[in-house]
Amino acid sequence: MPTTRLLRRVGRMVRGLVHLGPRNATRVVAAWVLLGLSRFAILVLPFSLVRRALGERRDVGSTGPVAGLDDATSVRAARIAATVALAARHTPWRSECYPQALTARALLGLARVPHVVSFGVRRVDGDLVAHAWVHAGEVPVTGGTGRSYTEVGSFAWVPRSARSR
Numbered sequence: 001m002p003t004t005r006l007l008r009r010v011g012r013m014v015r016g017l018v019h020l021g022p023r024n025a026t027r028v029v030a031a032w033v034l035l036g037l038s039r040f041a042i043l044v045l046p047f048s049l050v051r052r053a054l055g056e057r058r059d060v061g062s063t064g065p066v067a068g069l070d071d072a073t074s075v076r077a078a079r080i081a082a083t084v085a086l087a088a089r090h091t092p093w094r095s096e097c098y099p100q101a102l103t104a105r106a107l108l109g110l111a112r113v114p115h116v117v118s119f120g121v122r123r124v125d126g127d128l129v130a131h132a133w134v135h136a137g138e139v140p141v142t143g144g145t146g147r148s149y150t151e152v153g154s155f156a157w158v159p160r161s162a163r164s165r
Contacts (some may be wrong), residue, residue, distance in 0.1 A: 024083075031087035031103055035095045038102035054105060054117050055157030069137035073113055077136035080107045084142055100142040101132035105157065108136060114158045115141065120149030 041050055051057075069077065084104050088095040101117050108115045115136040121128050133143025 027079075027083045028087050031083045031107065032091060034103040034106050035084075035087055035091050035099050036093065038099040038106075039091075039093050039095065041102065042098055050102070051155070053102075054155035056155065058116070058154040058156050069114065069139070074137060074139050076111050077108065077113050077115070077139040077141055080104060080111060080113070081139065081141040083107070097132045097143045101134050104134040104142045108134070108141065109157055112159045114156070117155045117157075118146055118151050119153040120146050120151045122149045 081104070084100050084107065087103075088100050105115070105117050113136050115134055117132065117134050119130065119132050121130050123129070131143060131146060131149050133146040133149075134141040135145070
């Protein structure tokens, strides 16, 4: 019986991808694969290696070089946000904020969208809770705004062509 249930689930997922259309389905599948790779990297690599892919370290709380985006770039960022959120809902592994942040970082970089990956902490019932979020200009891509967390690390990425401006 478990095989039948799995086949039904896969069938529903395939039908859902078909309804998205080829371009959006390809985006969701790419995000799904990147979520898996991100989760794997988190499990096997030290943060010092992962951090190299995040971008340039920023001072905590600075707005830096990613303050505002034009309309077309904001739309690309919002599309990536929706894609990562959809793919994360359908992974058989844990795809919380950190794998989503790494996946968004990769997709935003490929789309040449300037963005910031942030890490923060807060206390919840005496326990320290960590969180990761990504924003591109004013667009929260993954993890929300992070306002309820104390930012402890932040990494900015800007395309080379925009760095000299």
